[in-house]
Amino acid sequence: MLELNITPGKLGEFPPATKPHPGFFYEVGEKRFRELVDDHYEMIRESDIANLFPVMDDDEFDEAKKHAQDFLIQISGGPNYFEQNRGEAKMVGRHAPFRIDEAARQTWLRLYSYLLPQLVEEGISEEYVQSFWDYLNIHSIWMINT
Numbered sequence: 624m625l626e627l628n629i630t631p632g633k634l635g636e637f638p639p640a641t642k643p644h645p646g647f648f649y650e651v652g653e654k655r656f657r658e659l660v661d662d663h664y665e666m667i668r669e670s671d672i673a674n675l676f677p678v679m680d681d682d683e684f685d686e687a688k689k690h691a692q693d694f695l696i697q698i699s700g701g702p703n704y705f706e707q708n709r710g711e712a713k714m715v716g717r718h719a720p721f722r723i724d725e726a727a728r729q730t731w732l733r734l735y736s737y738l739l740p741q742l743v744e745e746g747i748s749e750e751y752v753q754s755f756w757d758y759l760n761i762h763s764i765w766m767i768n769t
Contacts, residue, residue, distance in 0.1 A: 625753055630764070634768065634769070640761040643698065644755075646750075648700045651747055653701060660691050666734040670734060714766065728764070
């Protein structure tokens with residue numbers, strides 16, 4: 624059974640995060656992976672963290688979504704699209720312009736927690752889905768900047 628618990632985070636904490644098991648990307652496949660992130664972003668559009676995203680400009684919103692897809696595909700063992708298109712990740716710096724507090728982080732994670740069980744229902748290994756969650760849960764602590 625998936626354990627989609629959110630580890631409390633604090634400003635200035637940078638706990639070690641383990642990348643998702645590469646089997647996650649290969650079982651999910653690129654098309655479904657992009658759909659997962661797309662679904663997440665569509666939920667963000669209607670959430671209390673929508674103000675952190677360019678929701679009023681569809682082109683900018685789609686571009687932000689693509690960056691997230693490319694990063695998460697790469698970190699999950701897929702092709703290095705993010706590096707090819709944007710260079711080194713440096714995610715803390717890239718998120719610095721946005722006021723991300725613990726509540727915003729928890730909302731962002733909670734939206735993924737609604738989506739990930741669907742992958743298990745579709746036959747993706749629970750172990751692999753858990754590894755993706757574990758990465759998101761811990762690495763997202765690094766983004767807290769307010």
